[in-house]
Amino acid sequence: MTDTFNHEPVIRVRDLKKVYRMGTLEVYALRGIDLEIQPGEIIAIMGPSGSGKSTLMNMIGCLDSPSSGEYYLDGQLVSDLVDDELAAVRNKKIGFVFQNYNLLPRANALQNVELPLRYSDEKTSLRERSASALDKVGLADRMTHKPMELSGGQQQRVAIARAIVNEPAIILADEPTGNLDSKSGQEIMELLLSLNARNGTTLVIVTHDPGVAAQAQRIVHLKDGLVHREENGL
Amino acid sequence: MKLLQALKEAVSSISGNRTRSFLTILGIVIGVGAVISLMAIGQGAQQTITGQIESIGTNVIYLMEGNMSEDVTNPRDLTLLDVKALENRNRAPNIEAVSPVLNANIAVKYGRESENTSVVGSNTAYQKIMNLEIAEGAFFSDSEVNSNASVAVIGPELAQRLLGRTTNVVGTSLRINGQPFRVVGVTVAKGGSQFNNPDLNVYLPITSMQMRVQRGNSAGRVQFIIVQARSSESMDAAIAETNTIMRTSHRLSPRQANDFTISKQDDFLSIASAITNVFTIFLSGIAAISLLVGGIGIMNIMLVSVSERTQEIGLRKALGARKADIKLQFLTESAMLSLLGGVLGIGLGWLLSSAFGIIAEQTGTPLVPIIGIGSVLLATLFSAAIGIFFGLYPASRAANLEPVEALRHE
Numbered sequence: 001m002t003d004t005f006n007h008e009p010v011i012r013v014r015d016l017k018k019v020y021r022m023g024t025l026e027v028y029a030l031r032g033i034d035l036e037i038q039p040g041e042i043i044a045i046m047g048p049s050g051s052g053k054s055t056l057m058n059m060i061g062c063l064d065s066p067s068s069g070e071y072y073l074d075g076q077l078v079s080d081l082v083d084d085e086l087a088a089v090r091n092k093k094i095g096f097v098f099q100n101y102n103l104l105p106r107a108n109a110l111q112n113v114e115l116p117l118r119y120s121d122e123k124t125s126l127r128e129r130s131a132s133a134l135d136k137v138g139l140a141d142r143m144t145h146k147p148m149e150l151s152g153g154q155q156q157r158v159a160i161a162r163a164i165v166n167e168p169a170i171i172l173a174d175e176p177t178g179n180l181d182s183k184s185g186q187e188i189m190e191l192l193l194s195l196n197a198r199n200g201t202t203l204v205i206v207t208h209d210p211g212v213a214a215q216a217q218r219i220v221h222l223k224d225g226l227v228h229r230e231e232n233g234l
Numbered sequence: 235m236k237l238l239q240a241l242k243e244a245v246s247s248i249s250g251n252r253t254r255s256f257l258t259i260l261g262i263v264i265g266v267g268a269v270i271s272l273m274a275i276g277q278g279a280q281q282t283i284t285g286q287i288e289s290i291g292t293n294v295i296y297l298m299e300g301n302m303s304e305d306v307t308n309p310r311d312l313t314l315l316d317v318k319a320l321e322n323r324n325r326a327p328n329i330e331a332v333s334p335v336l337n338a339n340i341a342v343k344y345g346r347e348s349e350n351t352s353v354v355g356s357n358t359a360y361q362k363i364m365n366l367e368i369a370e371g372a373f374f375s376d377s378e379v380n381s382n383a384s385v386a387v388i389g390p391e392l393a394q395r396l397l398g399r400t401t402n403v404v405g406t407s408l409r410i411n412g413q414p415f416r417v418v419g420v421t422v423a424k425g426g427s428q429f430n431n432p433d434l435n436v437y438l439p440i441t442s443m444q445m446r447v448q449r450g451n452s453a454g455r456v457q458f459i460i461v462q463a464r465s466s467e468s469m470d471a472a473i474a475e476t477n478t479i480m481r482t483s484h485r486l487s488p489r490q491a492n493d494f495t496i497s498k499q500d501d502f503l504s505i506a507s508a509i510t511n512v513f514t515i516f517l518s519g520i521a522a523i524s525l526l527v528g529g530i531g532i533m534n535i536m537l538v539s540v541s542e543r544t545q546e547i548g549l550r551k552a553l554g555a556r557k558a559d560i561k562l563q564f565l566t567e568s569a570m571l572s573l574l575g576g577v578l579g580i581g582l583g584w585l586l587s588s589a590f591g592i593i594a595e596q597t598g599t600p601l602v603p604i605i606g607i608g609s610v611l612l613a614t615l616f617s618a619a620i621g622i623f624f625g626l627y628p629a630s631r632a633a634n635l636e637p638v639e640a641l642r643h644e
């Protein structure tokens with residue numbers, strides 16, 4: 001396992017549980033997850049549908065709070081934070097990439113990429129930073145296009161530019177290639193890997209595709225809300 | 235900076251959904267439009283009423299029969315004897331002039347032309363009190379009053395309607411109530427309404443009016459008496475003198491209440507303003523209701539908009555938007571919608587009151603609607619406030635959405 005003496009993990013999850021209560025029915029989405037992720041690591045999370053992958057990602061992304069257990073992000077206990085602090089954490093430390101891209105349809109590529117910067121404290125040179133992020137994902141010539149005028153792969157690139165514009169430590173991607181054909185999917189994977197190689201951004205990628213998972217350094221398999229098995233990729 | 239951003243987003247959201255935005259604010263548009271135009275008409279009416287009251291001479295006291303506030307049995311008529319008594323300079327040093335008035339709306343005929351109009355019987359002082367200027371001929375004289383002469387002074391508009399001309403009128407003979415009257419003077423055009431247009435009036439000596447026109451009237455009776463004080467300072471003294479003289483003239487014992495009523499111009503003005511105030515309160519009520527309905531419409535659409543944009547809200551939260559950011563975004567949008575409705579409503583109100591003004595002008599109604607800067611400001615502020623008030627609930631609903639739930643929403 002990883003050497004915890006040399007590296008402070010960027011993500012440390014201890015006995016994390018999530019229970020959804022629907023009336024009298026209780027759904028155990030996570031039953032006690034232990035997971036450590038080092039800075040700069042590339043992790044793939046796999047598992048059957050309903051195994052809790054998205055639920056775990058939402059916890060890591062500070063979008064949802066666990067029913068019990070501890071989650072340390074950069075050494076900070078997340079359950080200590082209030083709503084606005086969580087918003088700031090999401091804004092600065094985490095970049096989200098969704099399966100369905102989640103772009104604002106009325107805004108063009110540049111405006112979509114700008115969005116996280118508008119919610120950040122530092123609001124200087126929004127345009128330049130967004131343009132440079134779009135440049136990094138290879139869409140310098142599509143800045144003023146609206147999402148509807150872009151292909152699925154291009155839309156996902158805009159979403160990635162939006163995820164990296166604030167230079168986060170972690171990118172969380174929940175099935176980023178799920179809606180794409182294998183060629184565009186592979187291009188997206190290569191883009192994410194290059195961001196990791198260039199900036200050391202930690203990548204956590206949920207996928208059903210073994211080909212995608214194989215490009216990670218470590219594959220975490222979930223089953224019924226528990227870590228079922230881990231294996232090394234690459 | 236943050237507000238500027240919120241404003242930009244609100245503009246884009248409102249203009250991105252034009253039809254719906256327009257339908258949303260229609261309630262506000264109509265409400266504000268109604269308020270603006272009704273207020274303009276109300277203010278115009280007030281100005282007309284006070285203008286007409288003020289045009290009836292200055293420093294004027296009205297003397298009417300009867301007593302509204304105290305129970306008086308058999309009040310005496312006001313007669314020319316009362317006028318005589320008030321004209322006594324020794325007893326009433328503060329009174330400048332006294333005029334009896336006997337008024338009727340009757341047909342005035344010339345050949346086959348006939349015009350129903352206001353025929354006023356009075357004395358020579360009336361000309362001065364009412365500021366009647368003569369364009370042709372002269373006002374009737376004291377001796378014509380004393381001899382109940384069959385003479386008449388007419389307005390130029392009436393001359394035009396009956397004779398087809400406004401000059402060379404003196405000397406023509408008109409028939410009033412079957413009696414012939416010779417025109418001795420034509421007044422200068424003053425302009426006025428269909429209902430109260432001095433240019434359509436006929437002025438007769440009070441005695442001729444009593445004997446030849448209003449024969450059913452009991453002998454010597456007049457409808458009311460106009461008393462003009464020497465100056466505004468002598469108003470109170472003139473009122474006191476009028477009171478004393480009238481009590482003597484009507485032979486009232488000290489225990490008897492006045493069987494007449496004295497009113498000042500100010501009293502009429504305050505009655506008029508009381509009436510227009512009631513009108514204004516009534517309008518404000520209608521305004522409040524229509525704006526309330528408009529505000530509820532905005533709240534309704536904002537709630538729809540929040541639920542439609544749940545996923546967008548979730549995304550914004552995931553990207554770092556705080557509660558306050560989301561709240562500001564939706565509040566700005568509803569305030570801007572409502573303000574837009576207010577501005578369009580002011581435009582609509584302006585259109586409506588202009589149209590009303592044109593119609594009034596064409597029908598000869600003396601009413602010019604006045605859009606006050608006050609009502610425009612009020613409408614603007616009020617509609618923005620409504621947007622904020624009715625946007626609060628949808629905005630805080632949006633702000634309190636859980637990020638995951640919102641993101642998952644389809």
Ligand SMILES: Nc1ncnc2c1ncn2[C@@H]1O[C@H](COP(=O)(O)OP(=O)(O)OP(=O)(O)O)[C@@H](O)[C@H]1O
Pocket residue numbers: 020021022027028029047048049050051052053054055056
């Ligand atoms: N809001 C919720 N309310 C109730 N149950 C939920 C909720 N969200 C998730 N669950 C349940 O939690 C379990 C895990 O769901 P999750 O979305 O994490 O699965 P997943 O591994 O991402 O599946 P998939 O591969 O289909 O995306 C499922 O049984 C799901 O029904």
Ligand SMILES: [Mg+2]
Pocket residue numbers: 053054055174
């Ligand atoms: Mg999932």
